[in-house]
Amino acid sequence: MAHGLHELDPETFTTLRITDAEDRIHARLDRPDVRNAIDATMIEELHALCAHLEHDPKILILSGTDPDPATGRPGVFASGADIGQLRERRRDDALRGVNSTAFDRLAKLPMPVIAALDGYALGGGAELAWAADFRLGTPELTVGQPETSLGIIPAAGALWRLRELAGEPLAKEILLAGRILDAEEARTHGLINAIHPAEELLDAAHALADRIARQDPLAVRISKQVFSLPREAHPQVDNLAQAILFESEAKFDRMQAFLDRKKARSTRRSEATSPETSPAQTSGDHT
CATH class of the missing domain: 3.90.226.10 (2-enoyl-CoA Hydratase; Chain A, domain 1)
Structure with missing residues (x-):
């Protein structure tokens, strides 16, 4: 073969x-x-x-x-x-x-x-x-x-x-x-x-x-490699690995997406509890 x-x-x-x-x-x-x-x-x-x-x-x-x-x-x-x-x-x-x-x-x-x-x-x-x-x-x-x-x-x-x-x-x-x-x-x-x-x-x-x-592939790969290293390599190897990931595009994109989702949830909660919102609107009662 x-x-x-x-x-x-x-x-x-x-x-x-x-x-x-x-x-x-x-x-x-x-x-x-x-x-x-x-x-x-x-x-x-x-x-x-x-x-x-x-x-x-x-x-x-x-x-x-x-x-x-x-x-x-x-x-x-x-x-x-x-x-x-x-x-x-x-x-x-x-x-x-x-x-x-x-x-x-x-x-x-x-x-x-x-x-x-x-x-x-x-x-x-x-x-x-x-x-x-x-x-x-x-x-x-x-x-x-x-x-x-x-x-x-x-x-x-x-x-x-x-x-x-x-x-x-x-x-x-x-x-x-x-x-x-x-x-x-x-x-x-x-x-x-x-x-x-x-x-x-x-x-x-x-x-x-x-x-x-669903995780970032590079973060998974580096986590697996660092995990397998002997205790004597830590924490220096962790710092070096994190330094690489801190410069990755995925880190910025994924963290920004997290912040955007958090902001959207906060906005929705604020709108749901706003005094300007009628009880009928907050309860979904459209009678």
């Missing part, structure tokens, strides 16, 4: 189904026969997707396979890495960070990433979800890191992201004792933001994307 440096042709993808809109891209993991196991081709296509979004920043929604009522097949995000391929990987593959490089690149995309999770999000599938900025789940969601049961570690981000997301005690249960969480447990511990019925999951993801899209 060949992709141009920045171009995005959905027809050339085989493991992802891409829907490209004006302010967002929706990428569905699409290997349903193997519960969306993450293989080398999917990693290559995630890199191609990231290359495009680095050049043309948009919100990214990641989801898996929808439930199929006709066959009774449940929805699934990703059941993990492709074990057949994983078994054959050796030392040099690990040192190249096959999955970790792609997931880290996804986490650093300019605009936010929303993961819509249904069914299994295990192993590499969970690590892909941890790399997102937001995670929404269904009641059927199951998340965990079973790597140590297979004689390996979760080396694509879980060993450090889980501590940040859920705290050390729970992270160690998941990583060292193989604890698997259901949706409510994951939400309680902050691993997912909200739970939605499967049929409403993508609508909820798009509603969240709509809220993000």
Whole structure:
């Protein structure tokens, strides 16, 4: 499979189904026969997707396979890495960070990433979800890191992201004792933001994307970058970032629009309570 440096042709993808809109891209993991196991081709296509979004920043929604009522097949995000391929990987593959490089690149995309999770999000599938900025789940969601049961570690981000997301005690249960969480447990511990019925999951993801899209894109991009920096960089980096935004046209336009709306509301209130306005006019009684 060949992709141009920045171009995005959905027809050339085989493991992802891409829907490209004006302010967002929706990428569905699409290997349903193997519960969306993450293989080398999917990693290559995630890199191609990231290359495009680095050049043309948009919100990214990641989801898996929808439930199929006709066959009774449940929805699934990703059941993990492709074990057949994983078994054959050796030392040099690990040192190249096959999955970790792609997931880290996804986490650093300019605009936010929303993961819509249904069914299994295990192993590499969970690590892909941890790399997102937001995670929404269904009641059927199951998340965990079973790597140590297979004689390996979760080396694509879980060993450090889980501590940040859920705290050390729970992270160690998941990583060292193989604890698997259901949706409510994951939400309680902050691993997912909200739970939605499967049929409403993508609508909820798009509603969240709509809220993000209403913000100033540059302010969102800079907020995401500054948020990810270590404590030692603050507050100096905040001041520098604010200095950039204080000179942006969007800042002046959006603040002026806010002031105009505030003035209009104040004018309407003044007119509604003016002594010159008759009781019939203020009440809307036109008898």
